[in-house]
Amino acid sequence: MAKSGTLNPDSGEGLDRKALRAIRQRFLLVNEGRLQRTRDALPERQQVVLELLPLLLHVNHPLLPGYVSHQTPSGIGRYRPDRDALRAAQKITRSFQYKREPNREPDLHSLFLMGSIGSIGHTVASDLDIWVCYRSNLDPEQVRELETKCQRISKWLAGLGVETHFFPMSPTRFMHGEAGDLSTEDCGSAQHFLLLDEFYRTAVLLAGRYPVWWLTPVEQEKTHERVAANLRDKRYIREDESIDFGGIPRIPAGEFVGAGMWQIYKGIDSPYKAVLKILLTELYAGEYPDVETISMEYKRRVYADQVDLDELDPYVMVYRRLEAFLRTRYEEERLELVRRCLYFKSAQHLSRPISASHRNWRRQLMERLVAEWGWDEATLRELDDRRNWKVTRVQKERRELVNNLTYSYRFLSQFAREVQSESTINSADMTLLGRKLYAAFERKADKIELINPGIAPDLSEDHLTFGCRGEVWMVWDHALGERDLGSTIPLKRSRNIVELVLWAHLNGLLAKSTAVTVHGGDTHMGLFEMQKLLESLRQQVAYPLPAAPQENFHRQPEQKLLIYYVNVGIDPLTEGDEDGLQRISDRTDALVYSELRENLALSVDEVLLNTWHEVYFRRYGDDDALIEALCDHVQCRLQDHGGPPPVSRVQCFSPSRGASIANRVRELFRDAAACFSGGDTVSAPRYLIDVGKSHYVIQIRDGKPAWSRHASLNELCQYLSEPQPAHSAIILDRYALLNSPLRTVCAAGQAGKIQVFFRRVAASEAEVYILDEHGSLFRYRAPAPSREALLMPLDRFIRSVQYRRRTVGEPGSGEEVTYHEIVFPDGGGPPTLARRYLPQDGAQAEHHAVQAIAEHGSGDQAEFTIFCNHEEFSPLEYGEELFQAVAARILSQRSNRERYPCYITDLDLTGAAGADENPRHYQTVHYLKQKHRLEQALFSALQKA
Numbered sequence: 001m002a003k004s005g006t007l008n009p010d011s012g013e014g015l016d017r018k019a020l021r022a023i024r025q026r027f028l029l030v031n032e033g034r035l036q037r038t039r040d041a042l043p044e045r046q047q048v049v050l051e052l053l054p055l056l057l058h059v060n061h062p063l064l065p066g067y068v069s070h071q072t073p074s075g076i077g078r079y080r081p082d083r084d085a086l087r088a089a090q091k092i093t094r095s096f097q098y099k100r101e102p103n104r105e106p107d108l109h110s111l112f113l114m115g116s117i118g119s120i121g122h123t124v125a126s127d128l129d130i131w132v133c134y135r136s137n138l139d140p141e142q143v144r145e146l147e148t149k150c151q152r153i154s155k156w157l158a159g160l161g162v163e164t165h166f167f168p169m170s171p172t173r174f175m176h177g178e179a180g181d182l183s184t185e186d187c188g189s190a191q192h193f194l195l196l197d198e199f200y201r202t203a204v205l206l207a208g209r210y211p212v213w214w215l216t217p218v219e220q221e222k223t224h225e226r227v228a229a230n231l232r233d234k235r236y237i238r239e240d241e242s243i244d245f246g247g248i249p250r251i252p253a254g255e256f257v258g259a260g261m262w263q264i265y266k267g268i269d270s271p272y273k274a275v276l277k278i279l280l281t282e283l284y285a286g287e288y289p290d291v292e293t294i295s296m297e298y299k300r301r302v303y304a305d306q307v308d309l310d311e312l313d314p315y316v317m318v319y320r321r322l323e324a325f326l327r328t329r330y331e332e333e334r335l336e337l338v339r340r341c342l343y344f345k346s347a348q349h350l351s352r353p354i355s356a357s358h359r360n361w362r363r364q365l366m367e368r369l370v371a372e373w374g375w376d377e378a379t380l381r382e383l384d385d386r387r388n389w390k391v392t393r394v395q396k397e398r399r400e401l402v403n404n405l406t407y408s409y410r411f412l413s414q415f416a417r418e419v420q421s422e423s424t425i426n427s428a429d430m431t432l433l434g435r436k437l438y439a440a441f442e443r444k445a446d447k448i449e450l451i452n453p454g455i456a457p458d459l460s461e462d463h464l465t466f467g468c469r470g471e472v473w474m475v476w477d478h479a480l481g482e483r484d485l486g487s488t489i490p491l492k493r494s495r496n497i498v499e500l501v502l503w504a505h506l507n508g509l510l511a512k513s514t515a516v517t518v519h520g521g522d523t524h525m526g527l528f529e530m531q532k533l534l535e536s537l538r539q540q541v542a543y544p545l546p547a548a549p550q551e552n553f554h555r556q557p558e559q560k561l562l563i564y565y566v567n568v569g570i571d572p573l574t575e576g577d578e579d580g581l582q583r584i585s586d587r588t589d590a591l592v593y594s595e596l597r598e599n600l601a602l603s604v605d606e607v608l609l610n611t612w613h614e615v616y617f618r619r620y621g622d623d624d625a626l627i628e629a630l631c632d633h634v635q636c637r638l639q640d641h642g643g644p645p646p647v648s649r650v651q652c653f654s655p656s657r658g659a660s661i662a663n664r665v666r667e668l669f670r671d672a673a674a675c676f677s678g679g680d681t682v683s684a685p686r687y688l689i690d691v692g693k694s695h696y697v698i699q700i701r702d703g704k705p706a707w708s709r710h711a712s713l714n715e716l717c718q719y720l721s722e723p724q725p726a727h728s729a730i731i732l733d734r735y736a737l738l739n740s741p742l743r744t745v746c747a748a749g750q751a752g753k754i755q756v757f758f759r760r761v762a763a764s765e766a767e768v769y770i771l772d773e774h775g776s777l778f779r780y781r782a783p784a785p786s787r788e789a790l791l792m793p794l795d796r797f798i799r800s801v802q803y804r805r806r807t808v809g810e811p812g813s814g815e816e817v818t819y820h821e822i823v824f825p826d827g828g829g830p831p832t833l834a835r836r837y838l839p840q841d842g843a844q845a846e847h848h849a850v851q852a853i854a855e856h857g858s859g860d861q862a863e864f865t866i867f868c869n870h871e872e873f874s875p876l877e878y879g880e881e882l883f884q885a886v887a888a889r890i891l892s893q894r895s896n897r898e899r900y901p902c903y904i905t906d907l908d909l910t911g912a913a914g915a916d917e918n919p920r921h922y923q924t925v926h927y928l929k930q931k932h933r934l935e936q937a938l939f940s941a942l943q944k945a
Contacts, residue, residue: 020215020236026302027214033309034118034204040360041122046162049128051085054111054207055098056153057132063093066153072145073107073138077240079207107142109133109171109243110208116345117204120362121273121315123347127163131199133208133243136172143168175246191259193251194281200248200295202314212242218300222249248293253419256285258429260412264405265433268440269547271401271453272341278408279338280318283325285415294321310365315342319369337400339373343383351380389456390477391491391509397455402441435553439612448499448615450545451507460511464504466497466530468521473497475504482519497525498533498568498605499617505537506545506615512538524655525569532653533568540649541609548613557610559636559646564629565605566652566665572600573656589735590657590664591626591691599692600661601652604629608636611643624709626665627689627696630672631705634698637673638705648673668733675731676700685729686720686775688746690736699728713742720777723923727751728775741822744831745769745777754798754815754924757833758790759822766790769822772924773815780932783901788839791819793903795838800906801927808910815924848890849905852934854912862912864934869893887941899942904931 039047056066058076081089081098089096112131116122132150134143150166157164177192200213215237216227224247231237260281267274284291294317301312310316319342326335348366370380389397443449452459465480466473467490474490491509494500504510518530540563587593590600604620606629620629636646648669652662668689675687684700695716698707710716720730730746737743745757749771757769766784771777784790798817806814820833850868857863863875866886878885891897907927 017236020231023215023303024210026305026307027210028205030302030307030309030312031205031210035206036118037309037361038113038118038122038204041118041124041126041362043124043161046160048088049157049160049162050206051082051088053130053153054079055081055085055089057108057111057149058207059098061089061093061096063095064089065092065156066149068145068149068152071142072149073134073142075101075104075106076108076111076208077106078209079106079111105135107134107138107146108208109135110210111206112199112203113206114199114203116315117202119202119314119316120365121342121345125347127165130164130166130206131203132166132168133171134168136170138170171243171245175244191255191262193248194255194259194284196245196248197251197293197295199245201293201298201317209241209243212237212244213247214299214302215242216247217303218296221247221296224249248295250289251284251291251293253285253288254416256281256288257412257416260285260408261433261437264409265436267401267405267453268436269454271405271455272344275337275341275401275404276315276318276322276345278405279322279325279334282408282411283321285412286325288415288419294318297321310361310368313365315345316365316369333400334404337404339369339375340383343370344386349380349384351377351384386455387457390459390461391451391507394452394455394459398451398453401453401455405441432550432553435612439548439553439557439614444616446616446618448503448506448617459508461509461514463515463517464509465517465519466500467519468497468523468525470521471495473500475500475509477509479515479517480519485519496568496605496617496619497523498565498607499619501530501533502537502541502607502615502617505534505543506541508543510534520569523569524571524574529568529653532651533565536563536565536651537607541607541615545613545615548611552611557612557614558639558643559608560611561607561609562633562636562646562648563607564633564648564650564665564669565607566601566650566661567603567654567658568605570602571654571656572598572602572661588660589690590661591668591689592735597693599626600654600657601626601665601691604665606632624696624707626668626691627698627707627709630669630689631698631707633669634672634676634705637677638700638703645673671733672698676705685731687731687733688716688736689733695736713740717742717777717779721779721925721929722776723925724774724776726774730775730777739828739830741767741831742769742779744822744833745771748820748833749775751775752815754817756791756794756798756817756819757822758784758819759824759831760784768794770924770928772928774923774925776923776925778925778928778932787821787836791836791838793905795819796905797903797907797927797931798924801924804906804908804910804927805922805924848893848902850886850890850902850938851906851908852904852930853908854910854930856911862909883937883941884945887938887945890938891942891945899945901935902938902942904934904938907931907934 035050039050042049054076056064058074058079058081060067060070060072060074080100086096086098089098110131110133112133113128114131115129116126117128130150132146134146138146146168147166150168154164154166200211203211205211212228212231213224215231216224220227228242228244232239232242260278263274263278263281267278280294284293294314298312298314298317301307306312319338322338323335326332326338343366346362346366348363350363350367350370354363440450440453461477463477463479465476465478465485467476467480467482467485468474469485472493472495474485474493476488476490478488480488492500492503494503501510510516516527516530516534518525518527520526540561587595587597592598593600602621602625604625606616606618606620608616608618610616618632620626622628633648648666650662650666650669652658652665654661672687672689675685687698689696689698693711695710695713696707697710697716697719698705700706708719710719729749729751732743732746741757741759748757749755752773753771754773755771757771758766761767761781764783764785765781767779767781768790769777769779782790795817802814819836819838821836822831823834824831848869850866852864852866854862854864857875864882865875866873866882868886868889871889873882873886873889875882887902890902891899907930909922909926909930
C-alpha cells in the first residue's frame with residue numbers, strides 16, 4: 001500500500017498512478033471494514049445473506065432462490081464467488097455447480113448496500129437497501145425479469161428474518177435524473193443529489209465495480225465528468241472496473257424543499273430517524289449555495305488517510321455536523337433531541353450491564369458519545385425504559401418531535417421563498433406528501449389525535465378510571481374511587497365519554513387486559529355499557545390503525561366507516577318511569593313512542609373513519625340530535641365520489657329498548673340515504689319524518705341537506721306548500737303520519753300533474769289537498785253541499801290558470817288534472833283513494849264569474865281589480881272598501897241574499913310580479929294561495945254585509 005498521508009493526484013497530464021491505487025485501496029479498506037461490521041451485526045443464521053446475495057444475482061439456476069428464467073439478466077462484472085458463497089449455495093441445493101462464462105458480457109455492473117448498513121445505526125432489526133446496477137442497454141422485458149427476480153429473492157430472505165428492499169437501476173439513467181414513483185421506500189422525484197450524497201457516504205460495495213467518484217478529488221467535484229472521462233481515456237482505470245453515478249457539483253435549492261417534505265413524510269412512522277435527516281437538510285439549506293456535503297467530508301478524510309471507522313461512521317458524521325450546527329444557534333433542546341434520536345437508532349441500552357465478551361464496537365462507540373454528552377445513569381435508565389413509557393411521557397416526546405419537524409418544514413418553506421426556487425419534487429408527489437402529512441399531524445376540530453407515532457411500543461395501562469363530574473368526563477391511569485376523582489390530575493378530559501374511550505382505544509391505552517372502573521355521575525353510564533362500547537370499538541376500529549393504502553391519497557378523503565352510538569349514558573324511559581307515567585300503547589315506534597309521542601333516540605355519537613385513516617368524533621345531543629345526525633349522514637352519501645358507499649352501523653346499549661331503538665335509527669338512516677341517493681340536488685325530494693311531537697322535513701338545498709321542524713300538521717302543510725324549482729316528491733318515512741290522509745295523498749303524487757284529493761270532514765264541509773305540477777301541496781277546508789259544488793268551481797279555476805300560464809309561455813302548463821276522493825275503510829286502517837270524474841253538462845251556470853287582476857300597488861303589496869260578471873271594481877275607486885263593494889254586488893244578485901261562499905273563477909298574477917320575479921315561473925300553487933286569500937276576504941265581507 002502507498003505511504004500514508006493526504007493524497008491528491010493531479011488529474012491532468014502526469015497522473016500519479018501510485019496515488020490512484022492508494023486512494024482506491026483506502027476506500028476498499030473502509031468498505032471491507034464496514035462490511036465486516038455488517039456481518040458482526042447480523043445473527044449467525046443471517047450472515048450467509050451477505051455471501052449469497054451476489055451469487056444469486058450473478059447466476060441463473062432453477063433451484064436457487066429467485067430464479068425466473070435463463071433469460072433473466074445475470075452476471076456481475078469483476079465478481080467471482082468465493083468458497084463461502086459456493087458452500088452456502090450448495091447447502092440450498094447440492095446439485096448446484098458454478099460455471100464461469102468468461103466470454104459473456106455481464107448484465108450487472110455492481111451490487112451495493114446503502115443506508116445504515118455497517119454503521120452504529122444498523123441493528124438486527126434493520127432492513128437492507130440494495131442497489132442492483134445494470135447496464136443501460138437492457139430492454140424493458142429484461143428489466144422486468146430482473147425486478148421479478150429481486151422480488152423473489154426478497155421474499156426468500158424474509159423467510160430468514162431479513163427485510164430487504166431491492167432497487168434495480170441504470171447508472172446512466174440515474175445520472176440523467178430519472179426517478180421512480182413515490183413509495184414508502186423510494187423518494188420519487190423529491191431528490192437526486194441529496195440521495196447521491198447519502199449513497200456516497202453510506203454505500204458498501206458488495207460485488208462488482210467501485211464508484212469512479214472515489215478517484216475524483218473534492219476540489220474537482222464540479223468537473224467530475226471531465227475528470228472521470230480523463231481517467232478512462234488515458235487508461236488510468238479500465239472501462240469495466242468502475243461505475244459512474246455522477247458527481248455532486250452543486251445541489252439545487254429546490255431539492256432541499258423536496259427532500260425536507262420527504263423526510264417529514266418518513267417521520268410519520270419513523271420520527272427519530274427522520275429528525276436526523278431533516279435537520280441535515282436544514283443544515284445544508286442554511287449553507288446554500290456553498291454546501292459542504294458529508295459525502296465530500298467523507299472523501300476528504302479518506303484522502304487525508306483519516307480512516308478511523310468510528311469517525312467515518314455515517315451516523316456519527318451526521319451527528320457531528322448537527323452538533324456543531326445547533327450549538328452555533330444555541331438550540332440545546334433540539335440538540336438533546338438529536339442525541340436521543342441517535343441513541344434510540346443505535347439500540348444500545350447502556351444502563352443495562354453486559355459481559356465483556358458482548359461489548360461490541362457499537363456499544364463502545366455509544367459509550368464514548370454518551371460520556372461526551374454528560375448523560376447520567378438516571379437519563380440512561382429513562383431512555384432505556386422507552387418500551388414502558390406511558391401517555392404523559394409520550395405526549396411530551398411527541399410535542400418535541402412534531403415541533404421540530406414543523407420548525408424544519410417552516411424553515412425550508414421560507415428558504416424556498418427566499419431563493420425563489422421551486423421544489424424539485426413534482427406536483428403529484430408534493431400533493432401526495434402534503435395529504436399524508438395532513439392526515440398524520442394536522443389538528444382539526446373533532447379529529448382524534450394519535451399521540452404515539454413510533455415513540456413507545458406499548459401505552460397500555462393496567463387500570464383506567466373513567467369518571468364524570470358535572471358535564472365533563474375524565475380518565476385516569478389508575479384505580480380511583482368516586483370520592484377521589486378530584487384528587488389527581490387526569491390524563492385527558494372530554495365532554496363526551498365516547499370520545500374519551502375512542503381516544504384511549506386508538507392510542508393503545510385500553511388493552512384487553514386493562515381493568516376499567518366507571519363512575520358515571522349523573523349519567524346512566526355504567527360498567528356494562530362501557531364494556532359494550534369497548535367491544536364495539538375494538539371490532540370495528542382496529543388498533544393500531546393500519547396505514548391507509550397509497551392510492552387513497554391521490555384523491556380527497558371519503559367516508560369509509562360510520563358508527564352511530566345512540567343514547568350512550570342515557571336511559572330514555574327512566575325519567576317517565578320515575579314519574580309514574582304508564583306507557584301502555586300499541587305505538588311502539590322508538591321515535592314516536594306510546595301515546596305520549598316520546599322520542600327515545602335522545603343523543604347520537606358519531607365515529608367516522610375516512611379513507612386517509614383519520615378518525616373523527618361528533619356529538620349530537622340537543623333536541624334535534626337525531627335529525628342533525630341524519631342530515632350529516634345524508635351529506636356523507638352525497639359526497640361519494642364514485643367509490644363504494646361507507647359502511648354504516650348503528651348501536652344502542654340502553655337498558656330500555658336498546659335493540660329496537662338501534663334498529664329504528666338504522667332503518668331511518670338507510671331509508672333517508674336511499675331517498676336522496678339519486679344525486680339530483682335540484683329536484684331533490686322532501687323527506688318527512690315524525691320525531692316525538694314534531695314533524696321534520698329534510699330537503700337538499702344548495703347541495704346540502706337542510707331540515708325544518710313543524711310543531712303541528714297545519715305548520716307542516718304550510719311548509720309543504722312552498723314553491724319548488726322542479727318537481728319535488730314528498731316522501732314519508734315508513735312510520736310518519738300513519739293512517740293520515742296526508743300520507744295517502746303524498747304517496748299518490750306524480751310529477752307533471754295537478755292532483756286534487758278531497759274528503760268529507762262534516763255533513764257539508766270537505767278537506768281538500770292539491771298537489772301541483774311541482775309537488776307543492778296546498779290544503780284547505782271548504783263548504784261542500786255536494787261533490788260537484790266543491791269541485792266544479794275549483795276545476796274552472798284550474799283550467800283558467802292553465803290558460804293564463806300558457807299565455808306567458810310557462811312550459812308544461814297543460815298538465816292533466818285528476819280528482820280523487822279519500823275514503824276511510826269501515827274497519828279502520830289507512831285510507832284509500834277513489835278516482836272521481838266531473839260532469840261535462842255545464843253545471844257551473846249558477847255560479848258568478850269572479851275575475852281578479854293583480855297590479856302593483858303602493859309599497860310591496862299587490863292590489864286587485866275584481867270583475868264580477870264583467871262589472872269592474874277597482875281599488876282606485878273603492879280603496880279599502882273594495883271587498884265590501886264586491887260582496888254587496890254579489891248579494892244583490894242572489895235570491896234571499898244567501899251568504900254562502902263566493903269563488904274566484906279566474907286570476908291574473910302577471911301584473912304583480914316584482915322586478916326579480918318572472919311570471920313564467922309561477923306554479924299553480926302561487927295561484928291557489930292567492931285565490932284562497934281573496935276568497936277568505938270576500939267571504940268575510942259577505943258575512944258582514
